[in-house]
Structures are given as structure tokens and as C-alpha cells.
Amino acid sequence: MKGHEPSYSMEERRTLPSGEEEFFFDVKTSDLEVNMGPQHPATHGVMRVLIRCDGELVTGAQAHLGYLHRCAEKIGENVEWLQYLPYTDRYDYLAAMNNNLGYSMAVEALMPGFEVPRRAVMLRTICVELNRIASHLVAYGTYGLDIGAITPFLYAFREREWIQALFEKICGARLTYSYIRIGGVFNDAPPGWLTEVGHFCDVFEEKWKEYRDLLALNHIFIKRTANVGVIPKDMAIDFGLTGPMLRGSGVDFDLRRDIPYMAYGEAHEAGAFDVPVGEGEKGELGDCWDRFSVRVQEMMESIKLVRWCLEMIEDGPIIGDVPKVLKVPPGEAYVGIENPRGELGHYVHSDGGKIAVRCRVRGPSFTNLAVIEELMVGTLLADSVAIIGSTDIVVGETDR
Amino acid sequence: MELQAIYDTLTAAKVAGLLGCDEPRPSNKKEKDPGRSGLPFLMVDPAEIVPLLTACRDMPLLQFDLLIDLSAADPAADGEDLWVLIQLLSLKHRHRLAIKACLPKSALIMSSATAVYRAANWHERECSEMFGITFEGHPDPRKILLPDDWDGYPLRKDYEFPTEYHGISCE
Amino acid sequence: MIQEQAQQALSHSVHPGSNVFVRILEWLPLPEWVPGWVIILGGVVMGMSIFLAVMSLIVMFCVWLERKVSGHIQCRTGPMYAGGWHGWAQSIADGVKLLLKEDTIPKDADRALFWIAPAIVLGSIFGAMVAMPLSYDWWFGRMDLGVFAILALSSTTTIGVVMAGWASNSKWSLYGAMREAAQVVAYEIPLGLALLAPLFVLGTFSLNEASAMQSGWFGMKWAIFTNPFLVPAFLIYWIAALAETKRAPFDLPEAESELVAGFLTEYSGIRWSFFFFEEYAAMLLMSVLAAFFWFGGFESPLTGALRASGVEETSLLFSVVCFGTVMIKGFVGIFLMMWLRWTLPRVRIDQVMTMGYKYLTPLALFCVLGAACWEALQHLIFS
Numbered sequence: 004m005k006g007h008e009p010s011y012s013m014e015e016r017r018t019l020p021s022g023e024e025e026f027f028f029d030v031k032t033s034d035l036e037v038n039m040g041p042q043h044p045a046t047h048g049v050m051r052v053l054i055r056c057d058g059e060l061v062t063g064a065q066a067h068l069g070y071l072h073r074c075a076e077k078i079g080e081n082v083e084w085l086q087y088l089p090y091t092d093r094y095d096y097l098a099a100m101n102n103n104l105g106y107s108m109a110v111e112a113l114m115p116g117f118e119v120p121r122r123a124v125m126l127r128t129i130c131v132e133l134n135r136i137a138s139h140l141v142a143y144g145t146y147g148l149d150i151g152a153i154t155p156f157l158y159a160f161r162e163r164e165w166i167q168a169l170f171e172k173i174c175g176a177r178l179t180y181s182y183i184r185i186g187g188v189f190n191d192a193p194p195g196w197l198t199e200v201g202h203f204c205d206v207f208e209e210k211w212k213e214y215r216d217l218l219a220l221n222h223i224f225i226k227r228t229a230n231v232g233v234i235p236k237d238m239a240i241d242f243g244l245t246g247p248m249l250r251g252s253g254v255d256f257d258l259r260r261d262i263p264y265m266a267y268g269e270a271h272e273a274g275a276f277d278v279p280v281g282e283g284e285k286g287e288l289g290d291c292w293d294r295f296s297v298r299v300q301e302m303m304e305s306i307k308l309v310r311w312c313l314e315m316i317e318d319g320p321i322i323g324d325v326p327k328v329l330k331v332p333p334g335e336a337y338v339g340i341e342n343p344r345g346e347l348g349h350y351v352h353s354d355g356g357k358i359a360v361r362c363r364v365r366g367p368s369f370t371n372l373a374v375i376e377e378l379m380v381g382t383l384l385a386d387s388v389a390i391i392g393s394t395d396i397v398v399g400e401t402d403r
Numbered sequence: 404m405e406l407q408a409i410y411d412t413l414t415a416a417k418v419a420g421l422l423g424c425d426e427p428r429p430s431n432k433k434e435k436d437p438g439r440s441g442l443p444f445l446m447v448d449p450a451e452i453v454p455l456l457t458a459c460r461d462m463p464l465l466q467f468d469l470l471i472d473l474s475a476a477d478p479a480a481d482g483e484d485l486w487v488l489i490q491l492l493s494l495k496h497r498h499r500l501a502i503k504a505c506l507p508k509s510a511l512i513m514s515s516a517t518a519v520y521r522a523a524n525w526h527e528r529e530c531s532e533m534f535g536i537t538f539e540g541h542p543d544p545r546k547i548l549l550p551d552d553w554d555g556y557p558l559r560k561d562y563e564f565p566t567e568y569h570g571i572s573c574e
Numbered sequence: 575m576i577q578e579q580a581q582q583a584l585s586h587s588v589h590p591g592s593n594v595f596v597r598i599l600e601w602l603p604l605p606e607w608v609p610g611w612v613i614i615l616g617g618v619v620m621g622m623s624i625f626l627a628v629m630s631l632i633v634m635f636c637v638w639l640e641r642k643v644s645g646h647i648q649c650r651t652g653p654m655y656a657g658g659w660h661g662w663a664q665s666i667a668d669g670v671k672l673l674l675k676e677d678t679i680p681k682d683a684d685r686a687l688f689w690i691a692p693a694i695v696l697g698s699i700f701g702a703m704v705a706m707p708l709s710y711d712w713w714f715g716r717m718d719l720g721v722f723a724i725l726a727l728s729s730t731t732t733i734g735v736v737m738a739g740w741a742s743n744s745k746w747s748l749y750g751a752m753r754e755a756a757q758v759v760a761y762e763i764p765l766g767l768a769l770l771a772p773l774f775v776l777g778t779f780s781l782n783e784a785s786a787m788q789s790g791w792f793g794m795k796w797a798i799f800t801n802p803f804l805v806p807a808f809l810i811y812w813i814a815a816l817a818e819t820k821r822a823p824f825d826l827p828e829a830e831s832e833l834v835a836g837f838l839t840e841y842s843g844i845r846w847s848f849f850f851f852e853e854y855a856a857m858l859l860m861s862v863l864a865a866f867f868w869f870g871g872f873e874s875p876l877t878g879a880l881r882a883s884g885v886e887e888t889s890l891l892f893s894v895v896c897f898g899t900v901m902i903k904g905f906v907g908i909f910l911m912m913w914l915r916w917t918l919p920r921v922r923i924d925q926v927m928t929m930g931y932k933y934l935t936p937l938a939l940f941c942v943l944g945a946a947c948w949e950a951l952q953h954l955i956f957s
Contacts, residue, residue: 037745044831059749059923069548076533077557113440115429149831151822151920157648223823223919240468240494243522254494261497334427334440337490337501339471348472350488355437361476363488370471373525384749385922388832402548 034062041070045149045388048398050372054379054387061387064379066372071402079362084110084329085185087362092179094366095400097141100134100170101342103183108264109349110185110329112336122319123187124266129200129312130170130182132305136207137166138343139298139305142395146295147218149392150227155218162210165203172196185329187322201313204306211303219292219299228295229286232378232390239289242374245367246345247301248394251281251294258341266315275311276304291393298395301343330357337363344368344395366400404465404498406443412465418458420451425503442501449487449504449513456519459491459500467491467500470520473527475506475534480560483507485534489516506536515541533558625714629703629855632901634665636854639905640912647916668847675843680743683840687741692841692848695734699855702727706862707782709872709896711888720781721773721863725766728818728859731852732758735827735837738849742840750836753923754827757817760930761824765814767938771807771945772797772867781863785871793878796870803944808868810938812910815860817926819853822915826923854908861907862900869903872896 040051049070055063075094079087091106092099104127111117119127140163144156167177172193174182182189218224234244239252249256257278259267270276279300281293333355339348345367352361371394379387404412410424423446430438447455459467472490489502506513515538516523527538528547535556538544546553555562566574604613638653641664645652657663679688705723707713717723732754739751773779775797776787788795798804817824828836838849865871876895885892921929 035745043834069546069550072548074557080558112442115427115440147919151825151829151831152918153644154648154916157650161649218919221919223921226925227919227922241521243470243520245469245471256494261494262499332430332440333437335444336441337472337488337499338442339490339492339499346471346492348490350472350474350476350490351441352476352478353440354478360478363472363474363476365472365474365490369525369529370522373522383922383924385826385829385832385920 039387040067045391046398047145047391047396050396050398050401052375052379052387052391054384056384059383059385061379061382061384064376064387066376068369068372068398068402071398073403075364075403076362079359079364081358083357084331084359085327087359088184089179089181091364092181093399094364094403095138095342095344095347095368095397096178097397098134098138098343099178099180100130100183101138101340101347103181104131105338105340105342105347105349106351107183107185108340109336109338109351110331112338113331113334113351113353115332117186117323119187119265119323120320122191122317123321123323125312125316126188126192126321127183128266128270129197129309129316130173130180130188132308132312133166133169133200133203135305135343136302137163139302140166142298142343143214143218143295143302146392146395147224149388150224152218152221152224155214158210158214158217162207169196169200169203172199184322184325186325187320189322191321197313197316200309204310204313207306208303211299211306215299219296225285225292227385228291228389228393230290231286231382231386232291232393233287234289234374234378236289238374243370244345244374245370246341246343247294247297248345248371248374250279251297251393252289253281253283253293255280258339258346262339264338264340266312270308270311273311276308279304291389294393294395298343328357330355331359335361339365342367344397344400345371364403366403368394368396368398368400369403372396372401404496406445406500409465409498409500410445412462413455413458416458416462418455420448420455422446422448444488444501444503447502447504449506452487452489452504452516453514453519455502456489456491456516460519464496465493465500466495467493469494470516470522470526471499473516473523473530475530475536475558477534477558477560482560483509485511485536485559487513487530487536511536512539513537514539517541532556535559621714625704626700629700630851632858633851633854634669636858636908637668637850638662638665639908640854643909643912644916647913672844672847677843677845678840680840682743684741684743687737688840691734691738691741692845693734694737695731695852696848698727698730698734699852699859701730702859703855705781706859707785708900709893710782710786711893712897713782716782717780719779721769721779721867724859724863725762725769728856729758729762731856734852735849738841739837742837744840746833746835747837747839750827750829750833750839753829753833754820754837756923757820757824757826757926757930760927761814761817761934764810764930764934764938765818767935767942768807768811768814769863769867770942771801771804771938774942774946774949775801775804776867781866781871784866785873788870789873789877789881791878792882793870793873793875796868796873798868801945801948803941803948804868806937807941807945808864810934810941811864811868814930814934815864816911816914817930819856819860819911821853821857821911823918823921824926825915825920826926829920831920857908857911858904861904861911864907865900865903872899874899 035056037054037056038051039054040046041049046052051067053065053067054061075090078090088103088106091102095102140159144159147155170180171177173196174180174190234252236252236254239249239254255278260271260278279297281288281297283293285292331353333353335352337348337350339346347367348365350363351359354360375390375394378390406424413421425444425446427439427441427443430436459465469492471492474488476486476488478486484505484507487504487506491500513536515527517527518540525547527541528545530536531538531544532546532549533556642652653661653664655661656667679685702724704715705717705720735754736751739747776784778784778787788797798808820827828838838846841849877899880892880895
């Protein structure tokens with residue numbers, strides 16, 4: 004393995020820009036410092052990136068976070084186990100089901116011998132995968148917006164709307180679900196719900212091809228994203244990237260397959276899903292297009308998983324024997340799951356009481372965002388927007 | 404690889420700073436031991452964290468190439484220690500390692516892991532503003548989530564909530 | 575008598591027909607003692623009002639159209655409530671809202687420039703539109719060098735945009751202004767060169783004459799059918815026109831995801847709407863220019879049929895048909911621009927520059943050369 008010195012350097016990246024080489028032999032002018040954010044369309048929320056520009060060329064970038072810091076971890080130490088669940092909805096508000104799942108699984112890891120009922124596992128998987136599709140649809144749409152294509156965003160939201168309607172039917176909420184509870188799920192699927200999910204899968208498969216052709220294979224889009232914001236494999240690993248960011252750089256790793264939890268191991272053995280990995284199809288491996296493409300392909304894999312769950316689901320209880328006021332045995336556990344953006348980890352520490360001693364949230368957006376400071380240097384202003392967009396952050400999660 | 408095997412591998416390589424394993428155990432009512440549930444941790448000496456992490460990363464049997472998380476915990480307000488918690492992940496061997504280092508509250512200094520994993524950068528910044536731990540050798544020791552003029556370390560158990568911030572009442 | 579003098583003073587002696595201003599004055603029963611300059615002034619004022627009203631209506635229709643087109647492209651319906659039928663009054667409601675909105679000027683802005691910039695933008699684009707005839711018989715200002723006037727005045731808007739970006743005292747605005755300047759400078763050249771090709775074919779700078787030149791073949795002797803080099807020339811013209819009017823995929827000066835709103839960032843209310851007006855007016859102008867020099871101008875089989883049935887070119891019916899034809903052609907162009915905008919992502923500034931200087935300019939030169947050679951060959955063979 005490599006030594007302490009990374010194999011890529013700032014100088015090299017500066018001379019290998021996405022744009023034309025002429026930009027580097029321009030007339031020398033003084034640099035301009037611009038605040039991109041906290042309210043800027045490209046930052047997907049309230050994040051601030053302080054960029055130093057030489058004309059259109061970005062010569063330095065510094066991310067400033069914390070505008071959406073809501074003390075989630077401190078709140079976790081002050082409310083009861085179950086009461087904290089709605090707060091988990093709020094960090095990655097585009098994938099609230101996944102956050103519920105991560106927290107529930109962390110608490111369940113503290114309860115020795117506790118087994119989640121089979122039907123609950125299947126319902127959890129269906130919801131989590133549908134939520135992953137919804138989240139990736141937002142990523143797809145907003146990335147289009149970043150690049151300047153407005154229409155795909157509205158197409159993506161049409162299908163996302165359907166997923167939200169499905170969630171509304173099963174748990175009554177459209178964005179912050181609190182559906183996956185400690186021990187199982189909150190509500191059984193209403194009659195006909197599973198059939199509608201199957202119908203959604205059929206329709207979405209057709210639409211998905213359209214979406215891919217509309218944006219991912221658009222010539223201008225490829226010109227704007229290929230060879231931009233290249234993260235080499237070793238850099239991705241060094242920065243601790245996870246999820247589509249890591250897979251976009253060609254690292255074949257997915258927690259669902261490689262450290263399986265719930266029914267994912269079984270599903271993978273049954274061939275229910277594959278892990279899409281960036282291949283550098285349109286440019287250098289690990290560029291913005293690869294990351295985008297991984298997300299687009301993952302939507303289809305999630306559809307396959309949902310279909311598999313629909314086949315495997317059977318009747319039974321939907322929640323284990325969990326008391327209303329939960330007292331978790333003393334102990335500590337770290338559980339990481341594959342969120343649409345990467346590894347969402349929860350470290351929970353219980354002293355046997357009704358309230359956690361420590362509730363640490365490891366948000367994937369936070370770690371994935373760290374890479375942009377380096378990536379943006381030496382690119383054009385428009386590329387830096389493409390790079391921020393390709394990290395697909397949710398500011399609610401970077402700041403928690 | 405299970406934690407015990409990882410521990411044995413590290414011991415065999417004579418890596419410094421290993422203090423043992425913190426394994427879950429069942430409760431024992433006779434000895435009034437409430438037991439410990441959850442997942443196992445590797446206990447290490449915070450002073451030796453950098454060589455240990457380097458060994459974890461570079462040993463072919465372990466190859467923990469991703470630093471997933473670095474955070475801390477304050478288990479008790481009257482306790483003497485803070486825990487520094489590190490989560491590692493191996494892409495090749497597909498195993499995880501949870502590391503726990505007890506840092507005395509009287510001397511909250513340890514060396515930065517950024518030299519080993521660049522992923523530690525932002526995690527350490529968050530950790531130091533929330534718990535007051537100083538990471539020696541950190542390239543950019545600014546606050547990250549909190550405002551620059553924030554007093555105190557909010558995630559410590561002895562933290563007192565401020566009554567006002569810049570003239571805005573918080574009560 | 576006096577009216578004749580006024581007509582002489584305003585209209586061009588070479589061409590038949592008369593200025594719309596004078597036409598109105600002829601229609602008014604004015605007493606004999608009114609001095610000539612009053613009539614001219616009155617004519618100008620009335621003509622200007624009519625001109626502004628007509629152009630504003632067209633632009634408002636464009637705004638409504640854009641919303642409907644974008645809506646239907648995006649699986650939405652667009653405005654549906656204002657006015658009842660498919661939200662036809664949406665633009666009027668928007669206009670009222672923009673008029674009533676607070677007009678803010680940033681604290682450290684250069685107030686004078688901030689005020690003047692929208693006026694320059696709007697004034698120059700409307701000035702350019704004066705050179706646009708509405709039919710063979712209806713026109714505001716007939717010019718032999720109509721194309722030059724339109725190109726010159728429409729690119730003056732850039733000065734207003736740069737002024738707005740500078741005066742706003744915002745970095746994003748400045749970026750937008752600089753991009754606009756760079757982009758317009760880069761695309762003026764291929765735009766002008768691409769226009770040269772049909773100018774060779776038609777042999778005139780006047781829009782009316784250009785249209786008249788294409789009246790053969792029962793109204794279908796459009797320039798684009800007579801010379802194969804005009805097809806690539808039109809494509810180049812169209813791309814350059816998109817860049818000139820700051821329309822997607824060349825909307826870099828506004829680039830809402832990169833520069834917030836570019837040079838428009840600090841503008842609000844009616845001042846902001848002036849820039850908006852300019853954009854749609856420029857779209858119309860560019861489309862109509864394309865119609866005149868490639869697609870027959872006023873000419874269509876309908877005008878051919880009217881001619882064949884002996885309808886006078888100066889008659890009202892003929893003028894209405896001409897006006898309708900050119901507007902339909904213009905709106906087809908505008909629809910095309912909207913379609914492109916709601917379909918394509920935005921290109922990057924270096925790609926814009928590369929395309930303008932490295933590809934479009936040499937290609938446009940080639941088209942001019944080709945068109946000229948083709949014309950010369952035709953001349954040699956058929957004469």
C-alpha cells in the first residue's frame with residue numbers, strides 16, 4: 004500500500020484541468036474571492052463555499068458548514084430511544100427511511116438475541132429501496148439543474164411523487180416517515196399496496212430508460228461532466244468516500260453486498276441485485292459522469308431488489324416484542340448501513356436507561372463533501388458547480 | 404475477520420499501544436454485573452494511535468483502507484476519561500474494526516490521524532470543537548460546524564447551555 | 575398638401591407604400607393650418623406608441639408561450655387560471671405584479687448606471703425592431719441597410735448588460751456581465767458572417783427587398799432552397815443567434831445554477847422585467863431576421879395565390895397576409911428556441927468560446943465562400 008504521501012498532488016491537478024490549457028497562460032490578474040452560498044442554488048441547501056477565482060478559474064476553495072446544524076447528536080442524549088427516531092428523519096431528509104433503518108438497527112444491535120420479524124425485514128427493504136430510488140431521482144434531477152437542464156428535474160419528480168404517495172399510504176407521511184421503528188416497522192402494508200409497488204416497478208423501468216437517454220447520454224451533458232472532478236481510486240479511498248462516490252471511482256464495494264445486513268445477503272445470493280461500478284465510460288475513471296451514472300444504474304438495481312422482496316414477502320408479525328418505554332441493555336455498538344449517499348453509521352451507547360449516553364451519527368454527505376475543497380482547485384467556475392452537484396450532498400446531513 | 408483474530412494479528416506484529424478487547428458479555432445477576440451488549444471494540448492507547456492506524460492500514464492481513472468515522476464520547480459527567488472512537492473498514496477483506504481509546508479529561512491531546520487517513524480531517528475538526536480534544540499535527544484546526552466564537556464543548560456531559568448568544572436569548 | 579409634404583419628409587422616395595405614422599395622419603381629418611412639423615411629430619409619437627404597444631403585446635404573448643411550452647415539455651400544464659382560457663392573462667398579471675413590486679437598488683450600487691442600464695437594453699432592442707417591416711406596405715422606418723441597423727442596435731444591448739453587471743456591485747453580476755461581453759463578442763462574428771451568405775444570394779441589405787427577391791416559384795423561392803450553402807449558414811446563424819440572445823444552452827450570463835442570476839441578480843420589479851422584455855424581443859428579432867433571409871420573409875404560397883388572383887400588394891388583405899406569414903415564421907423560430915432551452919443542458923464558458931472562435935467562424939467563412947461561388951457558377955451557366 005501507498006506511503007504517507009498521496010500519489011496525486013495539487014500541482015498536477017492544476018495542470019490537468021477539465022478545460023482548455025490556454026486558461027493557465029492567461030494574463031495575470033488579481034484573484035477574486037467569492038462566497039458561493041450560504042444561499043446559492045448550487046450548494047443544495049445552506050452551505051457556503053468560499054472560492055478564490057482567477058477569472059473563471061477556481062484557484063482555491065474552502066467549505067464552511069454548520070448553517071443547518073441542529074444538534075442532532077446532543078438531542079440524541081436528551082430524549083428517549085424511541086423519541087429520537089423522528090429526529091433521524093431530519094438529517095438526510097431525502098432518504099428518511101434509510102436513516103430510520105440505520106438508527107433502529109444500531110439500537111437493535113444493543114438488544115441481545117433480538118430478531119426482527121421476517122415480514123418487517125421485507126417491508127423495511129421495500130421501503131428503503133424505494134426511498135433510495137426517490138433519493139437518486141432527486142440527485143438525478145438536481146444534477147441536471149446544476150448543469151443547466153431543467154426538464155429532467157420535473158420528470159424525476161413525477162416518479163418521486165408516486166413513491167411519496169406510496170409512502171403516504173403506508174405511513175401517512177411524505178418526507179419524514181419515522182416508519183421503520185426499533186424492532187420492526189410501524190404499520191403493515193395496507194391492502195393492495197404491494198400490488199401497487201409492483202406496478203410502480205413496471206412503469207418505472209420504462210421511464211428509467213428514458214431518463215438515462217435524456218440526460219446521462221446527452222452530448223452536452225457528457226461534455227460538461229466527463230473528465231471533470233476526477234477522483235482517482237486511491238484518493239477516493241484516502242478521503243474515506245463511501246457509496247456512489249466510492250463506486251464512481253471504480254471501487255467495487257457496497258455494504259449491502261459485502262457486509263450484508265437484513266436480507267441483503269440472501270437477496271444477493273439469489274441474484275436479486277448487482278453493484279454498479281464506474282468504468283470511466285465517457286472519460287477518465289472517477290469523473291462526475293461516472294458518479295452520476297452509478298446513481299442512475301443503482302435505481303434499476305433497487306427496482307430489482309423491490310421485486311425480489313415482493314416475491315419473498317410472507318404474512319407474519321411486523322414488529323418484535325418491544326415495550327413502549329424502551330430500556331436498552333447497557334452496551335455500545337456501531338452499525339453502518341448503505342444509505343443512498345454512502346455509509347450511514349450510528350454509534351449508540353446505552354447505560355441501561357431510557358436515554359442514550361451517546362448517539363453519534365456518521366453521515367456520508369459529511370465525509371463525501373470533504374473532497375470538494377481539493378477537487379475544485381484548478382477547475383472552472385461552472386465545473387465547480389458540477390463537482391458539488393456530483394457529490395450529491397444533503398446539507399441536513401453534513402451539518403446534522 | 405473477528406476482533407479477537409485482528410487483535411492476535413496485531414499482537415503478533417508487535418504493534419504498540421494495544422490494550423485489549425472490549426467484548427460484549429451476558430449479564431450476571433449474582434455478581435451484580437449488568438453485562439455489556441452490542442459490538443466489540445479494540446482498546447488502544449491514544450498515545451500510539453498513529454503507528455497503530457498505520458499498521459491497520461498497511462498490514463496485508465488487515466488492510467483497513469477506509470477510515471469511516473472518528474468521533475468521541477463522554478460516557479459520564481464525573482468520569483475521568485473521554486473515549487475516542489474510530490471505525491475502520493477494509494474493502495478487500497470486508498471486515499470492520501472499532502477502536503476505542505480512553506483519553507483522560509485532564510490532558511485532551513492526541514496526535515492527528517490525518518497523516519494516515521485524510522478522511523480524518525473533518526472528523527477531527529468536529530471532534531475537537533465538540534469535545535475539546537486537541538489533535539496535534541492537524542493541518543486545519545478550525546471549528547467546522549459551530550460558529551468560530553462558540554464557547555465550550557457542547558457534547559461534553561458537563562457542558563452548560565449558554566443563556567444567550569450575541570444578545571439573543573436562548574432560554 | 576401638408577400631409578403630402580410630411581409623407582415626402584418621412585417616407586423613402588424609392589419605395590412604394592408609406593410609413594405607418596404617416597398613414598395614421600392621412601386617416602385623421604386634420605385642418606389645413608396645422609404646421610408640418612406638428613404633423614410629423616404627432617405621427618412619430620403615435621407611431622411610437624403603436625409600435626411599443628404591438629411589440630409589448632408580442633413579447634407578452636412570447637412570455638405566456640414560453641410558460642406553456644415549458645409546461646407541456648415538462649409534463650405540466652403551465653398557467654391555467656389567470657384570465658380563464660389556459661391562463662391567457664398570466665402575462666398581464668405578471669406585468670401588474672412587476673409594476674407594483676418594490677424597486678430595490680443595492681446600497682453600494684452605482685445608482686446612475688443601475689438606472690440607465692435597463693433603459694439602454696430596452697431602447698436598443700426596440701430601436702432595432704423599428705427596422706423590421708411588418709409587411710410590404712406597413713413599416714415604421716424603412717432602411718436600405720436594415721440588416722446593419724438591426725445587428726448594430728441589437729448588439730448595443732450588450733453595453734446595457736455589462737453596465738448592469740458593473741453597476742450592481744455584486745460579484746455574481748460582474749461575472750454575468752463579463753460572460754455576456756465575451757460571448758457576444760465571440761458570436762457577433764459568426765452571426766454576421768453567416769448572414770453574409772444569404773446577402774450574397776439575395777443581393778440586398780433591405781429586409782423588404784430580400785423578401786421581394788424570394789417571391790418567385792409561387793411564393794416558395796426561399797433563399798435556403800436556392801443555394802445549398804445556405805443550409806449550414808442557417809445552422810451557424812441559429813447557434814450564434816441563441817448565443818446572442820443569451821438563450822439556453824448559451825444562457826451563461828444568467829446561468830442560475832452557477833451565477834445565481836448573473837447580471838440580473840440585483841434587479842427587481844419592473845427594471846428586471848425590462849431585461850426580460852429585451853430577451854424575448856431579441857428572440858423575435860433573430861427569428862424574423864432568419865425568416866427574411868432564409869425562409870422567404872413575407873412570401874408563402876398564400877401570397878403567391880393572392881398575387882395570382884390579382885390582389886394588389888398595397889391592399890389591406892395582402893398586408894395582413896404578409897404580417898401573418900412573417901409572424902408565423904418568427905414564432906416557429908421562437909418555439910424552436912424554447913424547445914432547445916427546455917431540452918439541453920448549459921455549455922461551459924470555454925466550450926462556448928471554443929465553438930465560437932474555432933469552429934463557427936471558419937465554418938461561416940467557408941459558407942460565405944461557398945455561397946458566393948455557387949452564385950457565380952449559376953450566373954455563368956444561366957446567362
